[in-house]
Amino acid sequence: MPNSDRRHLPAVHRLVSDPGLSEAVAALPAAIVTSHVRQALADARAAAAGGGSVPDTASLVASVRQALDPLLTVRLRQVINATGIVLNTNLGRAPLPRAAVDALVTAASGYSNLEYDLATGERGSRHDHLAPLITALTGAEAALVVNNNAAAVLLVASAFASGREIIVSRGQLIEIGGSFRLPDVIAMSGARLVEVGTTNKTYASDYVRALTPETGLLMRSHTSNYRIAGFTADVSPAALALIGREHGIPTCEDLGSGQLLDLTGYGLPHEPTVGESLSAGLDLVTFSGDKLLGGPQAGIIAGRRSAIDPLRRHPLLRALRPDKLTLAALASTLTLYLSPDVITTVPTVRMLTLSADVLAETATHLAALLCETVGDRATITVQAATSQAGGGSWPGTELPTTIVAIAPVTLSVTKLAKRLRAGRLPVIGRIQSDQLWLDPRTLMAGDVAALPALVAEALG
Numbered sequence: 484m485p486n487s488d489r490r491h492l493p494a495v496h497r498l499v500s501d502p503g504l505s506e507a508v509a510a511l512p513a514a515i516v517t518s519h520v521r522q523a524l525a526d527a528r529a530a531a532a533g534g535g536s537v538p539d540t541a542s543l544v545a546s547v548r549q550a551l552d553p554l555l556t557v558r559l560r561q562v563i564n565a566t567g568i569v570l571n572t573n574l575g576r577a578p579l580p581r582a583a584v585d586a587l588v589t590a591a592s593g594y595s596n597l598e599y600d601l602a603t604g605e606r607g608s609r610h611d612h613l614a615p616l617i618t619a620l621t622g623a624e625a626a627l628v629v630n631n632n633a634a635a636v637l638l639v640a641s642a643f644a645s646g647r648e649i650i651v652s653r654g655q656l657i658e659i660g661g662s663f664r665l666p667d668v669i670a671m672s673g674a675r676l677v678e679v680g681t682t683n684k685t686y687a688s689d690y691v692r693a694l695t696p697e698t699g700l701l702m703r704s705h706t707s708n709y710r711i712a713g714f715t716a717d718v719s720p721a722a723l724a725l726i727g728r729e730h731g732i733p734t735c736e737d738l739g740s741g742q743l744l745d746l747t748g749y750g751l752p753h754e755p756t757v758g759e760s761l762s763a764g765l766d767l768v769t770f771s772g773d774k775l776l777g778g779p780q781a782g783i784i785a786g787r788r789s790a791i792d793p794l795r796r797h798p799l800l801r802a803l804r805p806d807k808l809t810l811a812a813l814a815s816t817l818t819l820y821l822s823p824d825v826i827t828t829v830p831t832v833r834m835l836t837l838s839a840d841v842l843a844e845t846a847t848h849l850a851a852l853l854c855e856t857v858g859d860r861a862t863i864t865v866q867a868a869t870s871q872a873g874g875g876s877w878p879g880t881e882l883p884t885t886i887v888a889i890a891p892v893t894l895s896v897t898k899l900a901k902r903l904r905a906g907r908l909p910v911i912g913r914i915q916s917d918q919l920w921l922d923p924r925t926l927m928a929g930d931v932a933a934l935p936a937l938v939a940e941a942l943g
């Protein structure tokens with residue numbers, strides 16, 4: 484590029500001291516800001532050399548700010564979940580019980596006996612702390628906690644069938660949330676997947692016929708985010724356990740959501756509990772800590788001692804082991820299950836069992852507050868609707884609720900939703916029938932009080 488053009492580019496120090504970068508200069512080390520300024524100037528020079536025009540100072544500053552933005556904004560932010568989907572994987576699944584948050588803060592703030600035996604003064608195991616709680620709540624003989632349920636399945640498959648075969652029904656080759664694909668996890672364990680039956684029907688004889696000297700594990704998985712309806716046949720946990728016992732092959736079930744309580748008394752459909760799968764005779768059951776259980780992200784493996792012991796000795800366990808914060812929060816959440824108050828103390832259980840009356844009352848109250856605050860900028864109504872459990876539980880089940888519907892007068896509803904997401908405390912609702920819906924089922928303490936101002940700000 485001709486020299487005259489190059490002269491139009493500002494010097495590095497002039498760009499660094501531009502008021503548009505003062506926030507970045509105050510918050511970040513000088514070397515980081517300077518290197519991005521140099522990069523922006525180099526890009527501008529290269530573009531001009533290629534025949535492009537020389538950018539002005541404002542656009543140079545803008546490009547530096549854009550490059551520095553990821554360092555200046557907090558990425559993981561609190562949001563208000565007004566979707567009514569209780570276990571929303573995109574929104575972080577289960578909000579922790581108050582007691583679990585306190586336990587987590589305590590564990591994080593100082594030292595603990597994570598791997599120290601206070602009785603003997605010798606080395607202990609992090610895997611010993613939770614087993615008594617899990618066995619008491621599920622009826623299992625032994626238990627082990629890892630990072631998530633995907634890790635639990637990987638560990639079980641590796642320990643029992645690496646280099647060997649795992650038999651799974653074709654109707655149960657699940658994909659959850661786009662990245663947990665049972666066939667892929669099995670492949671990563673070094674085991675070979677042997678599919679039996681058809682998509683809609685699998686019989687006990689299909690498993691028996693597929694048995695070979697190479698069979699290491701018989702696995703069931705809970706089809707937690709879909710249902711096969713119509714002409715179907717599947718092999719029950721008890722029937723699979725029987726085949727395993729008769730042929731001396733370990734059996735396990737990937738239960739996914741991992742419900743500890745039977746909530747049918749609250750009008751919810753039956754969902755297999757961990758205790759039911761274990762009492763059917765399966766050797767191992769794996770499930771998530773942050774789905775229906777309502778705790779932190781974790782994978783729990785419960786079952787026979789003879790099946791848990793090899794997992795505890797497996798070298799992969801070191802890579803999959805949970806940290807002290809997870810263990811503290813999970814222990815505290817599980818402790819809440821020892822009391823009947825669990826219905827109110829564990830947020831996910833409380834949200835799932837909220838009565839229609841309470842939901843209607845909250846919706847009416849929120850609607851009144853919104854009417855006062857937004858005036859004539861939107862029409863606010865309450866309507867009967869349904870919410871979902873989410874997180875791969877009760878697929879297709881609709882939980883009756885009452886929602887607050889916002890119909891903006893001048894703004895489009897997508898624009899309102901976008902502005903609510905961009906607010907100081909992002910609000911995530913549902914767009915339906917050209918309205919923005921707020922479902923009280925998933926609101927946390929304080930959300931009702933915070934919402935009117937946030938909605939008013941978004942309406943402008």
Ligand SMILES: *Cc1c(COP(=O)(O)O)cnc(C)c1O
Nearest residue numbers: 631632633659707739740771875
């Ligand atoms: C959710 C789910 C998983 C994955 O569990 P993560 O804890 O997210 O790793 C695996 N299997 C089933 C059946 C599930 O529902």
